[in-house]
Amino acid sequence: MDILIYGYGTMAGAMVDGWLRAGMDPARITAYNPRPKNVPQDITFTTEIPDRSFDAVVLGFKPHMLGDIAPGMAGVVRGGIVLSILAGVELETLAEELPDARGWVRFMPNLAVALGKSPNALVERGLGESDRAAVTALAEDLGSAEWLPDESQFELVTALAGSGPGFVYRFIDALASAASELGLEEAQAQRLAVQMVDGAGALASASEHSPRELASRVASPGGMTQKGLDVLDDGGALEKLMTNCLAAARDRGIEMGREARKTAGKDS
Ligand SMILES: NC(=O)C1=CN([C@@H]2O[C@H](COP(=O)(O)OP(=O)(O)OC[C@H]3O[C@@H](n4cnc5c(N)ncnc54)[C@H](O)[C@@H]3O)[C@@H](O)[C@H]2O)C=CC1
Ligand SMILES: O=C(O)[C@@H]1CCC=N1
Known part of the structure; x- marks a missing residue:
């Protein structure tokens, strides 16, 4: 081919x-x-x-x-x-x-x-x-x-898998900025955040366990991780944020499809 x-x-x-x-x-x-x-x-x-x-x-x-x-x-x-x-x-x-x-x-x-x-x-x-x-x-x-x-979920899939790296990069950047805000040297915070996400992603790919299960394996009972997860989970904060994020990207995809049809003269 x-x-x-x-x-x-x-x-x-x-x-x-x-x-x-x-x-x-x-x-x-x-x-x-x-x-x-x-x-x-x-x-x-x-x-x-x-x-x-x-x-x-x-x-x-x-x-x-x-x-x-x-x-x-x-x-x-x-x-x-x-x-x-x-x-x-x-x-x-x-x-x-x-x-x-x-x-x-x-x-x-x-x-x-x-x-x-x-x-x-x-x-x-x-x-x-x-x-x-x-x-x-x-x-x-x-x-x-x-x-x-079929195509019914293609914009949502695009938001997740096509735009997804953009969201992950923003998350890494926010982690690094937060660590730097809390006192870590900026370049070191960024190195640690990037390498951590690299390893965590590779482990999630290789593991038989779901990301949810892996998160609970990191969180030792009564330990540090759980305290941090409690902040992300409070009122479903992170899940709500991600739902809004994907919906906004998906909806823009639907709009772009409409714009492309218009410039092609196929739509009013
Ligand atoms: N950047 C990304 O992560 C992703 C982008 N896409 C899609 O990839 C497409 C390109 O996006 P990017 O690479 O980010 O943009 P880009 O701006 O880097 O690439 C667009 C290219 O089209 C060329 N171009 C301009 N006029 C042209 C013409 N008349 N004929 C042929 N080529 C022409 C430009 O010179 C440029 O090289 C978009 O349709 C986008 O939806 C899809 C998935 C991910
Ligand atoms: O931002 C965009 O429109 C394209 C689609 C997926 C990633 N980049």
């Missing part, structure tokens, strides 16, 4: 890094971006829209640009599979805007693709069994493949 990256920004670039890291032949990858970009050695880069079609085309630009960009993409997607990382943009819009493709996939990664550690949410229209297997393999090279039965 040869791949065209159409819009080589932060996310699409991280996907290329992940595929190369997983051993993909760089000759399979072409990247198009209207402005010059630094790209890994051995992939093909162009600032001109290629004049041939590709097996798979990754949409790597901003969601609201789809309506303006799609008409110029007919040639590159003809007969191929569209892999859209555009937040909020639905399969229906993709199929209407890029009707010359043979299949459409919403492929929602996060920046950890670069390390092969992204949970990748997927939903498709028009894919046969072998295409689905090929897309699954592409996702697994970047972490995991999480196929959803």
Whole structure:
């Protein structure tokens, strides 16, 4: 499967890094971006829209640009599979805007693709069994493949797994700032917070126990951790905060889907 990256920004670039890291032949990858970009050695880069079609085309630009960009993409997607990382943009819009493709996939990664550690949410229209297997393999090279039965929860999944690193980074930053506020040297607080989250995440991945159970294993009865957990749990404070956080991100995704339909002229 040869791949065209159409819009080589932060996310699409991280996907290329992940595929190369997983051993993909760089000759399979072409990247198009209207402005010059630094790209890994051995992939093909162009600032001109290629004049041939590709097996798979990754949409790597901003969601609201789809309506303006799609008409110029007919040639590159003809007969191929569209892999859209555009937040909020639905399969229906993709199929209407890029009707010359043979299949459409919403492929929602996060920046950890670069390390092969992204949970990748997927939903498709028009894919046969072998295409689905090929897309699954592409996702697994970047972490995991999480196929959803339909699109109804895709914005929520995007909030959790796509935006999620942003929330975790904010949490790490808040931990480090709090420790520094309480007296620790700033750089040391940040080092400790980052390494702690790295280890805690790896343990949660490797463990047979749920995060809830792991938290109670850290909290020795009558000890320090429980006192801290009591603050987070008071009135369901942290859970309420996270519910509001995910709902706000999800709702913005739904709105972005609407905006993309509007600029594509498919909605009033
Ligand atoms: N940043 C992230 O963590 C994630 C981003 N996404 C999605 O990835 C997409 C890109 O986001 P970022 O990489 O963060 O943004 P970015 O701004 O880094 O990348 C956008 C790229 O599109 C290029 N571009 C501009 N006009 C273009 C045109 N006419 N044709 C082709 N390319 C054009 C820009 O030069 C730029 O390289 C968005 O649709 C976003 O929803 C999805 C999951 C996570
Ligand atoms: O913030 C955004 O809209 C995109 C979607 C998931 C992560 N970044």
